[in-house]
Amino acid sequence: MTQDDSPPAAAQPDRFAHAREAQAVALLEDYVEMIGDLMAELGEARVADIALRMGVAQPTATKAVARLKREGLAVSRPYRGVFLTDSGAELADRVRARHRTVVAFLVAVGVPEEVAELDAEGMEHHVSATTLRAFEAFLAEKG
Amino acid sequence: MTQDDSPPAAAQPDRFAHAREAQAVALLEDYVEMIGDLMAELGEARVADIALRMGVAQPTATKAVARLKREGLAVSRPYRGVFLTDSGAELADRVRARHRTVVAFLVAVGVPEEVAELDAEGMEHHVSATTLRAFEAFLAEKG
DNA sequence: TTTTAAATATAGCCGTGGCTATATCGCATG
DNA sequence: CATGCGATATAGCCACGGCTATATTTAAAA
Ligand SMILES: [Mn+2]
Ligand SMILES: [Mn+2]
Ligand SMILES: [Mn+2]
Ligand SMILES: [Mn+2]
Numbered sequence: 001m002t003q004d005d006s007p008p009a010a011a012q013p014d015r016f017a018h019a020r021e022a023q024a025v026a027l028l029e030d031y032v033e034m035i036g037d038l039m040a041e042l043g044e045a046r047v048a049d050i051a052l053r054m055g056v057a058q059p060t061a062t063k064a065v066a067r068l069k070r071e072g073l074a075v076s077r078p079y080r081g082v083f084l085t086d087s088g089a090e091l092a093d094r095v096r097a098r099h100r101t102v103v104a105f106l107v108a109v110g111v112p113e114e115v116a117e118l119d120a121e122g123m124e125h126h127v128s129a130t131t132l133r134a135f136e137a138f139l140a141e142k143g
Numbered sequence: 144m145t146q147d148d149s150p151p152a153a154a155q156p157d158r159f160a161h162a163r164e165a166q167a168v169a170l171l172e173d174y175v176e177m178i179g180d181l182m183a184e185l186g187e188a189r190v191a192d193i194a195l196r197m198g199v200a201q202p203t204a205t206k207a208v209a210r211l212k213r214e215g216l217a218v219s220r221p222y223r224g225v226f227l228t229d230s231g232a233e234l235a236d237r238v239r240a241r242h243r244t245v246v247a248f249l250v251a252v253g254v255p256e257e258v259a260e261l262d263a264e265g266m267e268h269h270v271s272a273t274t275l276r277a278f279e280a281f282l283a284e285k286g
Numbered sequence: 287t288t289t290t291a292a293a294t295a296t297a298g299c300c301g302t303g304g305c306t307a308t309a310t311c312g313c314a315t316g
Numbered sequence: 317c318a319t320g321c322g323a324t325a326t327a328g329c330c331a332c333g334g335c336t337a338t339a340t341t342t343a344a345a346a
Contacts (some may be wrong), residue, residue: 221325
């Protein structure tokens with residue numbers, strides 16, 4: 001080998017910034033997806049149900065909903081259910097589809113279902129559009 | 144279909160708790176791996192170099208090092224370089240190996256190198272031992 | 287219609303992980 | 317050996333995402 005095969009140090013900060021960026025929206029994505037699920041199942045998403053499914057205390061869910069509202073992803077009136085805005089619903093659909101693809105892909109390469117589900121919940125937020133397409137292509141040609 | 148094919152709501156909190164758990168150690172893993180790199184390259188890891196490569200301000204790196212010390216992963220004396228403890232070095236090696244496997248796996252399934260490097264930096268922290276073994280098996284039988 | 291229980295909001299705490307500004311220290315240079 | 321500069325530490329700010337305890341509101345029951 002005539003050249004160093006490790007990434008140049010100068011490129012590293014971008015990698016970490018990229019990961020930090022993805023992480024910053026991860027929680028929003030999970031909340032939005034789950035609120036979409038609850039709306040589909042029950043017609044509305046109550047804070048108590050959100051907290052229960054996320055495995056957090058109720059004030060934690062209330063605070064997260066406040067952030068979703070600030071970001072224009074959800075709407076709600078005091079003491080009532082939470083609803084997604086158009087852009088929130090659109091995000092929820094994208095996130096849900098990505099989640100399913102990541103799980104299916106992991107299973108396809110030999111990861112047990114339960115483990116795939118656990119790992120995908122964190123991994124999914126770092127899967128770029130390009131990588132997602134690679135996963136889809138793999139699934140397509142594997143059948 | 145006679146049954147619901149989506150995961151039961153009762154299982155969801157564990158998924159999210161699992162992802163939160165992985166995320167809580169993600170930064171420690173990246174710092175430890177990078178300090179190991181710097182020690183190998185330069186003999187010691189200076190806070191300035193750590194900050195530069197992580198793409199953060201110097202006090203941010205200093206604070207992270209303080210946490211590493213509290214967790215028993217690193218040692219340092221004021222105004223001197225940072226060094227890994229045995230358990231820190233051991234963690235660094237594991238994390239580095241996992242990082243390489245994840246990148247190689249992504250490339251093997253068709254993700255461009257640069258994208259694989261970016262996505263892996265975040266994904267790696269959510270790849271369990273079981274999933275990692277599946278990735279290794281895939282790489283082995285693909286050659 | 288009153289009372290009570292459940293749901294939600296609010297207050298206030300903590301640790302993490304960013305930042306800027308500034309104080310302090312160590313070392314090379316003059 | 318003094319001094320100045322670069323590296324490190326410290327102080328203090330912020331947002332996020334957890335938590336418990338408590339106030340408030342809604343809605344059901346009496
Ligand atoms: Mn998730
Ligand atoms: Mn998900
Ligand atoms: Mn990483
Ligand atoms: Mn890494």
